[in-house]
Amino acid sequence: MTDSQENGAGEIVRLEAINKRFGDTEALKSLTMTIREGEFVTFLGPSGCGKSTTLRILGGFETPTSGRVIVNGEDVTRLPPNRRKVNMVFQDYALFPHMTVRRNISFGLELKGLSKRDIAQRCNELMEFLELSVLADRLPDQLSGGQRQRVALARALAPDPALLLLDEPLGALDAKLRGQVQAELKSIQRRTSKTFFFVTHDQDEALTMSDRIVVMNHGVVEQDGTPEELYFHPTSRFVAEFVGETNLIEGRVDAVSGSDVTLDWKGLKLAGRPPVSGGLQPGKQVAASIRLEGMKLSLDKPEDQPNAVAVRIAGRTFKGSRTELDLRAENAPDFAMRAYVDTSLANGLGEAPVWASWSQEAMAVLRD
Amino acid sequence: MTRHTRLVMSMIYWAFVLYIFVPLILMITMGFKDSKFIGFPIRSWTLDWYVEVFKDSEVLSAFGYSMLIGVSSTLISLVVGIWIAVLLNGRGFIGKGLIYGLTLLPALIPGIISAISFRIYAQLWGIPPGTGAIIWCHAVHNVPFVMLIVAARLSTLPKSHLDAAQDLGADPIIAFLRVTLPYLRPALIGGGIFCMLISFDDFVRSFFLGGYQPTLPVLIFAKLRSGMSPEINAIATVVLVLTGLLGIWAERTTRRMKQGKLQS
Numbered sequence: 001m002t003d004s005q006e007n008g009a010g011e012i013v014r015l016e017a018i019n020k021r022f023g024d025t026e027a028l029k030s031l032t033m034t035i036r037e038g039e040f041v042t043f044l045g046p047s048g049c050g051k052s053t054t055l056r057i058l059g060g061f062e063t064p065t066s067g068r069v070i071v072n073g074e075d076v077t078r079l080p081p082n083r084r085k086v087n088m089v090f091q092d093y094a095l096f097p098h099m100t101v102r103r104n105i106s107f108g109l110e111l112k113g114l115s116k117r118d119i120a121q122r123c124n125e126l127m128e129f130l131e132l133s134v135l136a137d138r139l140p141d142q143l144s145g146g147q148r149q150r151v152a153l154a155r156a157l158a159p160d161p162a163l164l165l166l167d168e169p170l171g172a173l174d175a176k177l178r179g180q181v182q183a184e185l186k187s188i189q190r191r192t193s194k195t196f197f198f199v200t201h202d203q204d205e206a207l208t209m210s211d212r213i214v215v216m217n218h219g220v221v222e223q224d225g226t227p228e229e230l231y232f233h234p235t236s237r238f239v240a241e242f243v244g245e246t247n248l249i250e251g252r253v254d255a256v257s258g259s260d261v262t263l264d265w266k267g268l269k270l271a272g273r274p275p276v277s278g279g280l281q282p283g284k285q286v287a288a289s290i291r292l293e294g295m296k297l298s299l300d301k302p303e304d305q306p307n308a309v310a311v312r313i314a315g316r317t318f319k320g321s322r323t324e325l326d327l328r329a330e331n332a333p334d335f336a337m338r339a340y341v342d343t344s345l346a347n348g349l350g351e352a353p354v355w356a357s358w359s360q361e362a363m364a365v366l367r368d
Numbered sequence: 369m370t371r372h373t374r375l376v377m378s379m380i381y382w383a384f385v386l387y388i389f390v391p392l393i394l395m396i397t398m399g400f401k402d403s404k405f406i407g408f409p410i411r412s413w414t415l416d417w418y419v420e421v422f423k424d425s426e427v428l429s430a431f432g433y434s435m436l437i438g439v440s441s442t443l444i445s446l447v448v449g450i451w452i453a454v455l456l457n458g459r460g461f462i463g464k465g466l467i468y469g470l471t472l473l474p475a476l477i478p479g480i481i482s483a484i485s486f487r488i489y490a491q492l493w494g495i496p497p498g499t500g501a502i503i504w505c506h507a508v509h510n511v512p513f514v515m516l517i518v519a520a521r522l523s524t525l526p527k528s529h530l531d532a533a534q535d536l537g538a539d540p541i542i543a544f545l546r547v548t549l550p551y552l553r554p555a556l557i558g559g560g561i562f563c564m565l566i567s568f569d570d571f572v573r574s575f576f577l578g579g580y581q582p583t584l585p586v587l588i589f590a591k592l593r594s595g596m597s598p599e600i601n602a603i604a605t606v607v608l609v610l611t612g613l614l615g616i617w618a619e620r621t622t623r624r625m626k627q628g629k630l631q632s
Contacts, residue, residue: 082539107533107538159537
């Protein structure tokens with residue numbers, strides 16, 4: 001069954017106005033989005049934000065209360081998981097404990113009714129690709145965490161799905177291994193040019209691997225963009241605080257024109273960038289986000305920066321080559337700001353007041 | 369714990385072991401006595417009673433009959449027991465507790481009462497006493513044990529395993545056959561052997577529901593009535609050794625399977 005609406009270029013999945021209720025709670029509220037072929041999309045959010053529900057709806061393990069799921073132009077909203085061209089890497093990997101690595105990987109191929117030869121060939125290809133060949137006859141409990149994760153990935157890739165779902169698959173790995181596996185996963189995605197739909201609550205993981213991040217909160221999309229956009233140009237307070245660390249200042253919009261906003265903050269005029277969504281009126285109370293590393297410190301007032309505040313250093317946290325400084329503004333002593341600067345620079349700053357400054361580009365005015 | 373209390377406790381333990389094993393050892397010993405009368409003193413030893421047992425066609429056919437009933441009733445109770453365990457493992461539904469209770473009931477009812485009620489019930493429906501009736505009664509009695517053992521194992525099966533099977537193209541039936549059932553294997557072996565032993569050991573139900581052909585315990589009972597003879601000791605010893613070995617094997621296998629290579 002092909003859809004009447006035409007497919008966008010390379011579009012592989014479309015979610016149309018998905019609503020999902022569990023009793024009284026609304027897990028998803030009118031979620032609409034598309035995923036293009038070959039994209040690494042990450043759904044990022046705290047637990048209970050609706051990211052896992054979205055994943056389970058795509059996999060066919062949940063049916064939306066209303067709305068449609070289109071995969072490859074076909075409406076699959078009511079199809080059970082075994083009839084979808086979508087495969088999943090589970091959080092606990094869910095490897096079948098009584099089957100060897102090879103049997104686990106070939107499970108989906110056997111059910112597709114492929115010939116023995118084709119199954120063996122595809123299996124060997126994947127095992128070679130993911131460096132599992134020497135482990136072919138091992139049982140899952142004879143594997144390390146990273147190896148299990150690769151088997152789970154091979155098993156999900158084997159039936160050649162249109163979309164691969166990954167449900168926080170790195171959560172069970174220790175921190176050291178995790179970084180390595182992140183890089184590996186990204187490289188596998190590039191080499192297979194498969195569409196990956198990744199779900200995580202870990203913003204680091206999302207920033208490292210994704211082509212595109214969708215930040216979810218309370219069942220709605222907060223922001224949808226590239227990692228850079230999300231990090232440097234968050235549009236909402238939630239995104240600014242959830243992705244990376246930031247300084248939030250509250251002020252009143254003084255003037256808006258095109259891509260310039262002037263903010264009145266405790267008597268100081270600050271220049272920033274408006275959110276992409278627009279919607280700022282002079283007089284409105286808003287928040288603005290300045291990343292820790294966007295804040296420059298100097299002994300003298302910098303002439304070339306539009307935003308400069310006299311501050312005192314209230315605390316230092318040594319973090320190796322860089323140091324995190326705890327700052328108090330002179331015009332608002334109760335207000336804490338943080339800056340992340342080179343340790344050598346931080347050491348050169350004494351107890352006397354210094355200047356914190358940032359560019360217009362570094363200050364993102366938020367929509368709420 | 370002081371050395372003294374430890375000594376006392378281990379002595380009590382060994383006294384208990386002695387209390388259990390002395391009768392068994394006596395019984396085994398008498399089977400080798402070269403005399404028709406059971407009792408001390410033993411003047412000479414013989415293996416004749418064992419030869420007798422293996423030549424006694426009555427004993428051999430009763431043994432075979434007991435095996436037939438054991439295997440058939442075990443297979444039935446495995447199927448029904450798995451069925452109920454899977455049903456109860458699902459989401460809560462109305463009557464779940466009732467089904468659970470009713471399933472356990474046969475294990476709690478005294479053997480004599482269930483045997484009599486089965487006899488009356490069978491008569492009501494015109495089911496003749498004999499093989500079918502015994503198998504049926506044993507199967508009903510064994511279902512709760514299978515259900516409990518399988519349910520315990522089933523509760524440890526991660527739900528994601530079934531999701532994964534379905535995700536890879538298996539419909540619920542294939543997922544059950546290829547993922548759930550292999551996972552349950554240790555429970556099925558353990559539960560099955562447990563059922564076999566209970567059925568093999570049963571006297572009351574077989575006695576009440578039996579026809580002309582006796583099971584082994586019923587035959588032993590009949591032989592006892594015509595007088596105690598060392599042949600009975602020999603039969604009992606053979607049964608003891610066989611069931612003992614089977615029990616130990618089952619225990620070892622299931623334990624190894626559970627902690628060993630089948631553990632996820």
